[in-house]
Amino acid sequence: MDGGGVGRRRREAIEGELKKLRVQREELDGRIRLLESQLEVGPAGVDGAAAGRGVVDGSCDGSVACRSRGGNGFAPDGGLPADMIYRYSRHLLLPDFGVEGQRKLSQSSILVVGAGGLGSPVALYLAACGVGCLGIVDGDDVELNNLHRQIIHKEAYVGQAKVKSAADACHEINSSIKVVEHHHTLKPCNALEIVRKYDIVVDATDNLPTRYMISDCCVLLNKPLISGAALGLEGQLTVYHHNGSPCYRCLFPSPPPVAACQRCSDSGVLGVVPGVIGCLQALEAIKVATAVGEPLCGRMLLFDALSARIRIVKLRGSLPDCTLCGENSVFTEQDFQKFDYENFTQSPMSDKTAPSVKLLPENARITSRDYKTLVDNGEPHLLLDVRPTHHFQIASISPSLNIPLSMLEEKLPTLETSLKEKGAVSALGKEPSLVVLCRRGNDSQRAVKLLREKGFASAKDIIGGLQAWGQDVDPDFPVY
């Protein structure tokens, strides 16, 4: 290299450094301006004391608190204080959004039901963009297996209430908005009271009965509902009960059969998928709050992550004879409070409690502790694991034979061969017993039922499956 080359590179390095320093100076100037403006203006707005802190419901009248706000930091005359101009400058620069959009946003109150995979990006974006009052409802605590997709929660919050974790995260991003924590599971007995306080509702829940309940509640209280759902590698999004769009019951008057209701805790979900749908829910909520653009009313967005395809389809309008939003609906708030959504859908208001089946007589079942005794006594047996192969690969009890339930019938010869081999190696040729296992003890019952019909009279299943094994016998067995 000649000296000129070195000089040029050196000059480039210095120029780069200068550029970096100038950017830093600009950022520092911005922060100084923001702090200075806070000194001049004082705590923002009339109820500025509440702004910047989490509000737990019960300790404040959310209805008054959410409605009386003049906006987060907006001056009473409607002008924008300097710190807000600086914070939301990129919004204000949008010709379609501008000061008017930002003002409407700051005066709106939005309720996010569920602080999970969908609710995480919804709450983060709504907090960041300056919604006046953000309510978050969730009765659950943060668990380690939430963190791969519920990006609002951090490791340090595992074991704490999701609403607390979410509210703290929102405030770290934007201390000027009001966040209300509703630490409950939304139920017919509390939904009206909570939802009534807000202008817009975001359904970021994970189960069918809650979806019917939130939709019914929004129809009764006439609130637009931004509904998102995600499972596996697919997501769905629409805006119900707004600008002539249908309600959930117009679209699905009868609930699907229980077997068709897959849960994330059973079927899995790729973390980014609810993230994508949640971001779009935040976007639709902003559009509805500000009356900017065309919300996804009467249309549904279908997202297929695997094939990278988004399809937007046209839906029916609200049905004139809908039992909820139809002209002649007789469904009242009292009816709502008494309505048994879990019974209506035959599924629980939670993603976690899988309904357990009971297909076998007592004598066809053993507990995980019984099984441990059987192993310790060296009784000849074959352990058949009927989970899907990809489950078996996560963790299994050794030695066990994996034949997924869906393939059991066609693989009965394999099972017979394995049983014979077991019998041959066991002392005195004692007939080995057949013990069937799955994740939670439902599929194992179905398998034993089938096996007994096919002549495997000794087949028994382990009550509670691997979950019970982990709880009662081997605490080191991985939970998933």
Added chain:
Amino acid sequence: MHLTLEFGGGLELLLENSTKVHKVDVPIMDGEGKVAMKGLLSWVKANLIKERPEMFVKGDSVRPGVLVLINDCDWELCGGLDAELEEKDVVVFISTLHGG
């Protein structure tokens, strides 16, 4: 009649190899050279659904919780079971999701 049928939201699990997109040639079922949705449903049930048909159909329609879209439009807006299909139409069957 050549149609593209797509299954989603978990309905694909009822089909061979869980394939989502099926390009099919559906025989004309009435004397007028037409295929209506009602006929298509029974054809799908007989020819594509490999297991648990009750997860796809109920009575002569789809089971509750399934949206049917003809060329990206809710079939309720096109005549439902009586909707007549045309060559190269795309029919999507999608099960509604509840997870999050």
